[in-house]
Amino acid sequence: MNNLVILPLIIPLITGIILMFLKDHVRFQRIVSVLSFIINIGLSFMLVQNVYEHGIQTHELGNWPAPFGIVLVADLLASMLVLTANIVSFCCVLFAFRSIGSGRENFSFYAFVQFLITGVIGAFLTGDIFNLFVFFEVMLMSSYVLIVLGGTKIQLRESIKYILVNVISSALFVIAVGYLYSVTGTLNMADLSVKIKEVGQPGILTVIAILFLVVFGLKGAIFPLYFWLPSSYQAPPSAVTALFGALLTKVGVYSIFRTFTLLFYHDQPFTHTLIGYMALLTIVIGCIGAIAYSDIKQILIYNIVIAVGVILYGVTIATPEGLTGSIYYLLHDMVIKGTLFLLAGAVIVVTGTSDMKQMGGLIKRHPLLGWMFFVATIALAGIPPLSGFIGKLLLLRSGLETENYTFVAILLISSLAVLYSVMKIFMNCFWREPKLSAEQEKGSTKGLLYPSALLLVLSIFMGVGAEWIYPYVADAAKTLADPSIYIHSVLKE
Amino acid sequence: MEILMSIAAGILFMAATYLMLSRSLLRIIIGTGLLSHGAHLLLLTMGGLKRGAVPLLGEKAPVYTDALPQALILTAIVISFGVTSFLLVLAYRAYQELGTDDMDKLRGNENHE
Numbered sequence: 282m283n284n285l286v287i288l289p290l291i292i293p294l295i296t297g298i299i300l301m302f303l304k305d306h307v308r309f310q311r312i313v314s315v316l317s318f319i320i321n322i323g324l325s326f327m328l329v330q331n332v333y334e335h336g337i338q339t340h341e342l343g344n345w346p347a348p349f350g351i352v353l354v355a356d357l358l359a360s361m362l363v364l365t366a367n368i369v370s371f372c373c374v375l376f377a378f379r380s381i382g383s384g385r386e387n388f389s390f391y392a393f394v395q396f397l398i399t400g401v402i403g404a405f406l407t408g409d410i411f412n413l414f415v416f417f418e419v420m421l422m423s424s425y426v427l428i429v430l431g432g433t434k435i436q437l438r439e440s441i442k443y444i445l446v447n448v449i450s451s452a453l454f455v456i457a458v459g460y461l462y463s464v465t466g467t468l469n470m471a472d473l474s475v476k477i478k479e480v481g482q483p484g485i486l487t488v489i490a491i492l493f494l495v496v497f498g499l500k501g502a503i504f505p506l507y508f509w510l511p512s513s514y515q516a517p518p519s520a521v522t523a524l525f526g527a528l529l530t531k532v533g534v535y536s537i538f539r540t541f542t543l544l545f546y547h548d549q550p551f552t553h554t555l556i557g558y559m560a561l562l563t564i565v566i567g568c569i570g571a572i573a574y575s576d577i578k579q580i581l582i583y584n585i586v587i588a589v590g591v592i593l594y595g596v597t598i599a600t601p602e603g604l605t606g607s608i609y610y611l612l613h614d615m616v617i618k619g620t621l622f623l624l625a626g627a628v629i630v631v632t633g634t635s636d637m638k639q640m641g642g643l644i645k646r647h648p649l650l651g652w653m654f655f656v657a658t659i660a661l662a663g664i665p666p667l668s669g670f671i672g673k674l675l676l677l678r679s680g681l682e683t684e685n686y687t688f689v690a691i692l693l694i695s696s697l698a699v700l701y702s703v704m705k706i707f708m709n710c711f712w713r714e715p716k717l718s719a720e721q722e723k724g725s726t727k728g729l730l731y732p733s734a735l736l737l738v739l740s741i742f743m744g745v746g747a748e749w750i751y752p753y754v755a756d757a758a759k760t761l762a763d764p765s766i767y768i769h770s771v772l773k774e
Numbered sequence: 775m776e777i778l779m780s781i782a783a784g785i786l787f788m789a790a791t792y793l794m795l796s797r798s799l800l801r802i803i804i805g806t807g808l809l810s811h812g813a814h815l816l817l818l819t820m821g822g823l824k825r826g827a828v829p830l831l832g833e834k835a836p837v838y839t840d841a842l843p844q845a846l847i848l849t850a851i852v853i854s855f856g857v858t859s860f861l862l863v864l865a866y867r868a869y870q871e872l873g874t875d876d877m878d879k880l881r882g883n884e885n886h887e
Contacts, residue, residue: 411846418853425860437868438880441799444861448806449794451857455813455850462843463820 286340286355289325297395307386314391318371325364337770348472354408357757362405369527369619372732377520379728397423428517439516446509450499457492471771482547490545501533504562515578519626527619542761557597563590564695571702577625577635588614604758606675613668616740620657623733633723642715651711662700668743779819786812799875810854814847
């Protein structure tokens with residue numbers, strides 16, 4: 282029982298409610314959001330430290346013991362994701378101050394961001410499968426509003442498709458929960474894990490597992506279910522795309538991690554092999570998309586798809602080292618995708634377009650933006666001193682150990698494709714002859730660069746300071762690889 | 775009884791899928807309504823349809839029906855109600871701005887506004 286577990290969830294919720302009342306006071310809205318994020322980052326940092334020192338922390342809501350009430354569980358994976366999500370969304374909101382425009386700010390933009398964070402953090406922390414559904418809906422409902430807020434034609438057109446896909450996947454989630462309840466008679470994840478272990482996962486539970494894979498795959502954009510993502514994510518403004526790209530798909534990936542390491546791990550030859558193939562195809566499709574487009578946003582969006590595939594393969598490897606690599610890559614990817622989308626947002630502000638054929642020579646007038654983008658691209662590709670390297674190295678090593686040679690080959694080739702696709706942006710936008718003179722530029726980067734600088738520093742720290750972060754990640758992977766730790770701390774047997 | 779209800783839910787899913795694959799946006803929204811009906815009915819069925827009193831302790835009955843699926847359905851109903859009303863308003867707004875409710879005409883992935 283630890284109240285620290287629920288605070289990162291309550292604070293954005295209360296902030297969101299307060300912000301609803303401050304509708305016409307944009308200045309106050311900004312101050313309140315910044316304060317709430319700073320408090321929340323501090324609290325989540327304390328939570329990570331607390332979990333690292335004292336093991337998994339739980340909070341039983343309403344003092345009901347575990348299988349009967351809803352329980353919030355903070356293990357290291359969840360609490361580190363909470364911390365990263367808070368930092369990334371803080372930077373996105375800082376970026377939004379300068380870029381989002383008063384038309385959106387006056388219509389509760391910051392309040393909806395807070396509700397989105399509430400949903401994301403709740404999804405990370407919950408220990409109950411139906412409660413996970415509710416937090417998914419909190420997150421999705423705010424994302425519907427954020428994607429359509431502003432009401433331009435492209436936003437209206439794409440948000441209809443985005444909402445329809447998510448309505449269907451939510452209905453599938455309800456159906457899957459219904460099936461799971463009828464087989465096991467419980468909804469608490471730890472209790473489910475015990476019950477599934479008792480019956481040894483017969484065929485019907487494998488079917489339910491695949492149904493969950495479809496549901497979370499739709500949220501997380503894995504291979505046959507990624508079709509909605511490229512067009513939806515290009516519609517909203519850059520600050521919102523950065524928020525979505527860094528957080529939303531990762532919640533789907535986290536849920537797959539949780540369900541397939543805690544609940545459905547008894548039929549690995551079938552389920553985990555299937556996830557493996559889907560992950561590989563996700564990487565391939567993402568590479569094809571990333572290379573094909575000449576639109577900055579599209580290239581970065583397909584890079585999200587690649588990263589989801591890479592992270593997901595760790596579930597198939599399922600050794601502690603493979604999971605460590607996946608988690609490291611997951612944390613790195615949230616940070617670096619935030620950075621890249623914010624930097625691309627700054628480029629779009631300057632040039633007024635996202636088509637890289639219409640720009641060039643930006644490095645002459647914006648050297649800082651240019652070199653930050655360069656560092657972010659090589660971090661994304663996984664060049665050694667930076668953060669993308671360690672995750673990929675661990676994944677490669679455990680891929681070789683478990684003889685997944687196809688994965689090793691595809692991962693290495695995909696790194697090359699990633700590097701090519703983002704370097705293409707760098708060379709086309711920042712080198713060559715300048716296309717816009719000082720007067721022709723559509724906006725200035727004033728105030729737009731420091732949020733991404735903040736994230737970039739964090740990303741460099743994650744690479745250089747791996748010695749500090751590695752024990753946390755390795756511990757998180759250990760808990761994932763051994764479900765009994767989770768079960769014991771929730772059910773207190 | 776569960777078999778009958780499963781068949782009914784299956785028919786609802788079938789109709790929902792058919793409607794959601796059509797071109798008109800309004801039909802698609804009707805499809806999502808049927809889909810959530812089917813899901814809620816399935817949730818109730820999967821909780822078991824055994825005979826028993828309504829889950830009110832004042833009834834003093836020897837057996838009660840399972841209260842948990844009913845709470846889950848109530849939650850799912852209000853959520854899908856919220857999403858559906860948002861979707862309906864969005865469809866109305868899209869019809870005003872884009873001048874069509876034909877999904878085939880809402881295609882395109884270029885940035886042309």
